[in-house]
Amino acid sequence: MIGHALETLCRGLRLLIGILMAALAVPVGMQVISRYTDIIPVYLWTEELATFIFVWIVMIGSMVAVWERTHFDVHVMPDATTPFWTMVQNGTVMALILMFGLLFAWFGIEYAQFGYIQNSVMMRANLLVTYISVPIAGLVWTLFASYRLYEVVDHYRQEKVATS
Numbered sequence: 001m002i003g004h005a006l007e008t009l010c011r012g013l014r015l016l017i018g019i020l021m022a023a024l025a026v027p028v029g030m031q032v033i034s035r036y037t038d039i040i041p042v043y044l045w046t047e048e049l050a051t052f053i054f055v056w057i058v059m060i061g062s063m064v065a066v067w068e069r070t071h072f073d074v075h076v077m078p079d080a081t082t083p084f085w086t087m088v089q090n091g092t093v094m095a096l097i098l099m100f101g102l103l104f105a106w107f108g109i110e111y112a113q114f115g116y117i118q119n120s121v122m123m124r125a126n127l128l129v130t131y132i133s134v135p136i137a138g139l140v141w142t143l144f145a146s147y148r149l150y151e152v153v154d155h156y157r158q159e160k161v162a163t164s
Contacts (some may be wrong), residue, residue: 006147009140012065013060020060024053052120052130054144058135063140066097069148083163087156091149098145104138111135 027046065071073093080086094097103160108131 003147003151004146006144007065008143010064013064013067013140014122017057017060020053020057024050048095048120048122050126052125056133057066063144064138066101066144066148071097082158083159086153089093091153094145094149094152098103098142098149101138101141101143101145105142106138108135108138114141 015016027050030043030046031050034040034046062071077089080089111134112128112131115127115129118127119125120127
């Protein structure tokens with residue numbers, strides 16, 4: 001039930017990435033056209049808007065990567081050969097992602113508050129719009145990694161029961 005709800009959330013995040021990618025094409029297209037032709041003037045706000053959209057794409061993409069288990073990790077040990085050590089390896093990765101998610105969520109609040117008191121140079125947009133992506137990503141990483149950690153332990157338990 002919880003896994004289904006989180007999968008639905010991830011599907012929504014994938015859809016949002018698609019929408020943001022399409023939206024990113026507009027300011028970037030305007031930048032390209034204005035730099036290489038005289039059809040439209042050079043608008044400096046398009047660069048800021050593209051940056052704001054790109055930040056959200058990266059943060060949402062990292063959320064999806066945690067859910068899909070495609071978030072990068074570094075293998076410092078050979079792959080485990082027993083179910084217990086497989087659980088330890090996979091569980092360690094998920095626990096570290098969970099820990100970083102909590103750090104991003106906790107310290108991201110202060111970061112977002114810092115963004116709230118600033119405005120962008122060209123668009124005069126409040127920077128909370130982009131800074132808030134950090135604690136939101138941390139919260140979602142925490143949710144996804146917690147569930148994946150539960151799955152790792154549950155898989156080990158099921159394997160242990162099946163072999164005994």
